[in-house]
Amino acid sequence: MTTDDIKSKLIERGLKVTPQRMAILEAIYSLKNHPTAENIIDYILKKHPNIATGTVYKVLGVLVENQLIKKVTTEKDIMRYDGIMESHHHLYCMESDVIKDYVDVELDELLQKYFEKKNLPGFKIEDIVLQLKGTFDNR
Amino acid sequence: MTTDDIKSKLIERGLKVTPQRMAILEAIYSLKNHPTAENIIDYILKKHPNIATGTVYKVLGVLVENQLIKKVTTEKDIMRYDGIMESHHHLYCMESDVIKDYVDVELDELLQKYFEKKNLPGFKIEDIVLQLKGTFDNR
DNA sequence: CAGTAATTGAGAATCATTCTCTTTTAGGAA
DNA sequence: TTCCTAAAAGAGAATGATTCTCAATTACTG
16 A cells, blocks of 8 residues: 555545545554554654644544545444455454454355345345454464 | 342342442333433433432443443444343444344354354354444335 | 441543634645 | 635644542441
8 A cells, every 4th residue: 555545545535635644544554453543643643743633533534434444343432443445344352452354255245145135124234244252262 | 121130130140239230220121222321321310319420330331241231332432231132233323323123043043153164263252243234214 | 237348429530532713735726 | 836715734622421539338248
């Protein structure tokens, strides 16, 4: 993911390209494990000492609205963010709060077929998120 | 769900039976739509004008730890609570924040079988929660 | 019914997030 | 390129959910 790639993503959505938005997107792509706003701020401060906390939250909101990133919720009351927009699920470790991406095309197809047959009356599904809660055995 | 039923649940878990815990559990069972702590406090204040906010949060934490209730997360940063412990999923309406329970034994079996075969290396699944995000058509 | 550890109340403290308002800036137009 | 304007960012106060502290109260044990 180059700087130009990131810039293109913003332009595609009709968003102005600002250094702050570039830096925040770059941070989300670099930081693994679904960073919190705080993680992102810490990361960015190295290169942009003057970025305001409020700006980070504002930009994150804009990026979510424009579907460049996703919010990820856990049972902790801190929001986390995910830069991967392809369909995937999450393995959530309740002990360590680690969230691992879980891509499973076969499962997605299975679920899609299942819900095509079993129509949910009055509800239009837009996204199916499977949260697999558990613990990582080994390290 | 009678008062005695609720009391039994507390005793089963080895928890002391206090009026506050009784009232909070009763509130969660009565309030539909996965109440927030605030919803619960409002509900309880009618009968228990002196209950402290902090107590409600503390009790909610204890009830979650003891598996009498579950936390439910949405993209809003307010925690919601669920008194139904049987396996079920959620239809989450992104427009109205309504959360409807979705019980589907067939789906649970399908998922269970699927993950029995497809072993996830290094991860022990304890709970599978499907969040179906979308919108309710009518109403 | 007394003793004790657990629980609660009251309110301050914390911490993530939002808001307000002023200043700055990106990007289109001249 | 330079100008213009709406959009974005900065600074820091405000908000609001949740947690913490500590003294007073209470549920259960014996």
